Amino acid sequence: MPPLSLKGLHKRYGAAEVVAGLDLEVEPGTCHGLLGPNGAGKTTTLRLALGLIDADAGEVSLLGHPMPREASRARQRVGVVPQADNLDPDFTVRENLQVYGRYFGLTTQQIEARLPALLEFAGLAGRAESKIQALSGGMKRRLAIARALVNDPELVFLDEPTTGLDPQARHLIWQGLRKLAARGKTLLLTTHFMEEAERLCDRVTILDRGRVIAEGPPRELIRLHVEPHVVEIHGEGLDAWRDSLAERHCRRCERVGETLFCYTDAPQALVAELDGIASLSYLHRPANLEDVFLKLTGRDLRD
Amino acid sequence: MLRLGFVPVWRRNFLVWKKLAIPSLLGNLADPMLYMLGLGYGLGRLLPDVAGVPYLNFLAAGTVCYSVMNSATFETLYSAFSRMHVQKTWDAILNTPLGLGDVMLGELAFAVSKSLLSGLAILAVIWALGLYESFALTLGLLPVILLTGFCFAGLGLVINALSPNYDFFLYYFTLAITPMVLLGGVFYPVTELPLWLKGVADWLPLTHAVALARPLVLGQLPEAVPFHAGVLLAYGLAGYRLALALTRRRLLR
Numbered sequence: 001m002p003p004l005s006l007k008g009l010h011k012r013y014g015a016a017e018v019v020a021g022l023d024l025e026v027e028p029g030t031c032h033g034l035l036g037p038n039g040a041g042k043t044t045t046l047r048l049a050l051g052l053i054d055a056d057a058g059e060v061s062l063l064g065h066p067m068p069r070e071a072s073r074a075r076q077r078v079g080v081v082p083q084a085d086n087l088d089p090d091f092t093v094r095e096n097l098q099v100y101g102r103y104f105g106l107t108t109q110q111i112e113a114r115l116p117a118l119l120e121f122a123g124l125a126g127r128a129e130s131k132i133q134a135l136s137g138g139m140k141r142r143l144a145i146a147r148a149l150v151n152d153p154e155l156v157f158l159d160e161p162t163t164g165l166d167p168q169a170r171h172l173i174w175q176g177l178r179k180l181a182a183r184g185k186t187l188l189l190t191t192h193f194m195e196e197a198e199r200l201c202d203r204v205t206i207l208d209r210g211r212v213i214a215e216g217p218p219r220e221l222i223r224l225h226v227e228p229h230v231v232e233i234h235g236e237g238l239d240a241w242r243d244s245l246a247e248r249h250c251r252r253c254e255r256v257g258e259t260l261f262c263y264t265d266a267p268q269a270l271v272a273e274l275d276g277i278a279s280l281s282y283l284h285r286p287a288n289l290e291d292v293f294l295k296l297t298g299r300d301l302r303d
Numbered sequence: 304m305l306r307l308g309f310v311p312v313w314r315r316n317f318l319v320w321k322k323l324a325i326p327s328l329l330g331n332l333a334d335p336m337l338y339m340l341g342l343g344y345g346l347g348r349l350l351p352d353v354a355g356v357p358y359l360n361f362l363a364a365g366t367v368c369y370s371v372m373n374s375a376t377f378e379t380l381y382s383a384f385s386r387m388h389v390q391k392t393w394d395a396i397l398n399t400p401l402g403l404g405d406v407m408l409g410e411l412a413f414a415v416s417k418s419l420l421s422g423l424a425i426l427a428v429i430w431a432l433g434l435y436e437s438f439a440l441t442l443g444l445l446p447v448i449l450l451t452g453f454c455f456a457g458l459g460l461v462i463n464a465l466s467p468n469y470d471f472f473l474y475y476f477t478l479a480i481t482p483m484v485l486l487g488g489v490f491y492p493v494t495e496l497p498l499w500l501k502g503v504a505d506w507l508p509l510t511h512a513v514a515l516a517r518p519l520v521l522g523q524l525p526e527a528v529p530f531h532a533g534v535l536l537a538y539g540l541a542g543y544r545l546a547l548a549l550t551r552r553r554l555l556r
Binding site: 013050052053071072073075076080082084086087088089090091095099100102103104105151 | 315318319322390391396397398400402555556
């Protein structure tokens with residue numbers, strides 16, 4: 001049985017259909033990424049999955065419990081890392097974990113027994129008595145993750161777990177999430193960072209306008225939707241070059257601002273030719289999930 | 304079946320309160336105490352007996368009710384709003400097995416607890432200064448304090464649910480709390496008001512709290528107990544039910 005299954009989900013706010021017929025199944029023990037531009041319906045989908053809001057139509061099953069009818073029982077076995085830090089600022093690290101554990105009906109002794117491992121996991125061993133204000137952004141986020149593990153959940157929801165963190169802090173979070181996956185926890189995470197999804201997720205679902213527009217393992221999506229090589233070109237005389245020669249070398253070309261993105265299966269000839277044109281500079285790289293994402297959801301700004 | 308989900312929410316607030324207990328107590332008690340002693344002694348000297356007793360004794364019961372109202376109101380307005388809207392503590396709790404009913408019942412219970420403390424502090428002053436007739440009757444103030452705290456906690460949670468920001472609370476203080484303090488019989492018997500104004504006072508819950516509390520301090524059994532208690536209970540229950548529905552619309556849609 002999948003830990004989370006969403007079938008034919010619809011949610012409307014006024015005239016806007018934020019979730020418009022969404023199907024999603026998360027496999028046990030996998031890290032599943034939920035990607036999409038702003039307003040694609042990611043957070044609403046999480047809230048529906050947790051039984052915090054009612055769907056207009058469709059079914060949600062969380063750890064075998066129909067939602068939102070059995071939300072309380074399902075959430076007993078789920079951890080949630082919210083997008084905005086809502087740690088208790090009046091409390092120490094230890095008190096945050098204790099107070100949160102009590103919401104799950106755990107006794108003080110049970111929580112105390114789990115505390116060292118949670119602090120260790122969060123890289124906060126020795127910081128149990130620290131005030132929240134004294135923690136860095138990365139520490140707070142790690143504590144929020146540790147807090148979500150206080151009930152030893154089978155499934156953990158993470159809403160943009162690394163937004164706003166510096167690269168060092170981000171890498172530390174990624175390590176932690178890999179450890180969780182290795183312990184057999186199922187993870188469902190939303191993110192804006194394609195690199196994050198590519199590194200962490202076994203499968204990703206790309207949402208746009210409340211619908212699933214692509215789903216699969218990141219590498220497969222890249223193989224399926226974009227050519228394997230990308231050459232980004234910019235410089236003097238770009239337009240003239242494109243009009244005369246680009247077609248010969250590129251399967252697909254896209255002009256974004258001052259840069260021309262060439263997607264191709266065979267980059268050697270293109271690169272050799274560009275090496276001979278002094279006025280043009282280029283970057284040759286393998287295609288990534290971001291290329292897929294931008295191809296499928298477009299380059300227009302979403303606000 | 305009684306759900307006990309509100310208990311950890313109450314305990315969370317209690318743990319925060321414990322850290323700030325002394326300034327919090329001072330804030331809760333100093334204001335009503337100064338009103339009672341300042342007006343009671345200062346103004347009392349200039350006045351003849353009010354309702355047959357010295358003004359300070361008269362003022363004592365009103366001060367208990369005023370203090371309880373203030374305490375429950377501040378807790379459900381400023382403190383609960385900080386937790387709900389600013390710190391997003393409620394959102395964090397709603398991700399656990401607890402539901403909005405547990406969160407709000409916990410907040411209600413905590414506001415009642417804090418207002419009980421405020422009422423008890425004034426009661427202690429009443430005992431210490433001997434401002435009562437019968438000690439046994441003053442014990443009857445305990446259920447009055449609880450009921451009054453419940454009433455104003457329920458009403459306060461409605462305002463909390465509707466408020467876009469802290470400034471909004473000023474409307475409630477100007478339009479509801481201040482009229483209650485000035486018309487509800489805290490400082491003088493409501494019977495002194497012209498008939499039309501007494502008609503207004505009769506609709507204010509604080510009037511009914513004072514109607515129960517004052518005789519108990521002055522050594523009499525209150526009249527029409529079921530009526531006055533019923534009004535307080537009705538305001539509190541209606542407020543809580545409305546607050547629950549409004550907050551559900553605010554947070555869970």
